[in-house]
Amino acid sequence: MMAETCGEPVHNRRLIRASGAIDAAGVSAAPAVLLIEDGQLRVVGTPSEVGAVPDAVVEDHRGSLIMPGLVNVHAHLDLSGQGLWPPAGDDFRGWVGQVRQLRADSTPEDIKKAVCRGIQLSLAGGTTCIGDIAGYPPAASIEALRASSLRGTSFIECFGTGSGQSAAIDRMHQLLAGWAADSHGIRVGISPHAPYSCGPELFAAAAATGRPVMTHLAETLDEAELLQHGTGPLRSMLEHDIGVWDASTSIAGMHPVEYAIGPLGQCSGVATHLNWIEPRHIAMLAETTISVAYCPRASTAFGHGPPTLALHPWQELRAAGVPIGLGTDSLLCLDTPDRISVLDEMRLLATRDSIDPMTLLEMATIDGARVLDLEPSLVHLGPAAAGLIACPALVGDPLAMLQDVLGRTEPPSWIMHPAAPTTTTTVPNT
Ligand SMILES: [Zn+2]
Known part of the structure; x- marks a missing residue:
């Protein structure tokens, strides 16, 4: 999908360039570009899918695979x-x-x-x-x-x-x-x-x-x-x-x-x-x-x-x-x-x-959300993502990169750190 652009520079726009991005809901891109605005993932795809975003701050994470928290x-x-x-x-x-x-x-x-x-x-x-x-x-x-x-x-x-x-x-x-x-x-x-x-x-x-x-x-x-x-x-x-x-x-x-x-x-x-x-x-x-x-x-x-x-x-x-x-x-x-x-x-x-790595990614994201009765979109590469992580990986297709991540030992790093939820009580005391 195309990223929206506007005439004035918007410095809270971050354009992440990575070697790959993958989630358990169908996103799979290599190389990958992610546009984050106001702490929210707005766009993810290949460079040609995302297009130019001239007013964003570019961050280079080539050599890493991006996944949901x-x-x-x-x-x-x-x-x-x-x-x-x-x-x-x-x-x-x-x-x-x-x-x-x-x-x-x-x-x-x-x-x-x-x-x-x-x-x-x-x-x-x-x-x-x-x-x-x-x-x-x-x-x-x-x-x-x-x-x-x-x-x-x-x-x-x-x-x-x-x-x-x-x-x-x-x-x-x-x-x-x-x-x-x-x-x-x-x-x-x-x-x-x-x-x-x-x-x-x-x-x-x-x-x-x-x-x-x-x-x-x-x-x-x-x-x-x-x-x-x-x-x-x-x-x-x-x-x-x-x-x-x-x-x-x-x-x-x-x-x-x-x-x-x-x-x-x-x-x-x-x-x-x-x-x-x-x-x-x-x-x-x-x-x-x-x-x-x-x-x-x-x-x-x-x-x-x-x-x-x-x-x-x-x-x-x-x-x-x-x-x-x-x-x-x-x-x-x-x-x-x-x-x-x-x-x-x-x-x-x-x-x-x-x-297989996709089964494991499902268990660690959308299946885990289901077990805890949480909204699955919190762990999709989409606008409701609660956080985004990067893991070093050999460059390849996204699934091969995930396989490589699982064969390594490095900790992940945050591309988009989760923000403190501010929701108030929605269910009365029992
Ligand atoms: Zn226990």
């Missing part, structure tokens, strides 16, 4: 204050104990610093939209996200089993009542932590709030053992380490997916991980409105996932029509101390499992 559907920004941790391996119980101790030792000021660092690292990773789990107390996470230029949902984490569910439900409602449902680009949702740490009444109450819901689901084989038989390392953790397993705690007698599919389906919730599901669960999930957050590096770092990532059922779920976005989980289990980015999740799946 990315969607990270599952993060724990409040765990960004401690750098990286050694892989948990088989000792999930010990790892959870370390996280609980870290949280117990953290002051509200520590949490705020960690969340702010997590936001900076997310921006350093080219993120525009995020689904973040807010630990207790959630104020630091929600306030920092609403003061940032990120969009998405802050899910307040809750726990409660057996007779502890009633108090947990009251606390959940009190916490939710304290926050506007949607303000400054950040919704406030709820995250019943996992089937082994949240009873059925708490799951049902979370689903009934009308807020966005996300849970960890089928993360480990131990979780399946606890749900089905009431035994194993997680039983020991709940009973002895945390002291929340007592006579009032019921054994579900079913797989975690069967346990959570009812309430999650009722609220179009997001299931994170799904490392260990059975083939029959794929069809069950495909019949619901549940979507999935998949965190490839976390599955690897924890040693929780199947022996190879290729054996994770995400491809079968996606083929069955279940929306799947990419998440990072917390910085603690990543291998990139300078950033929190699903670009590095794409890289793992591209290099280790030879997944």
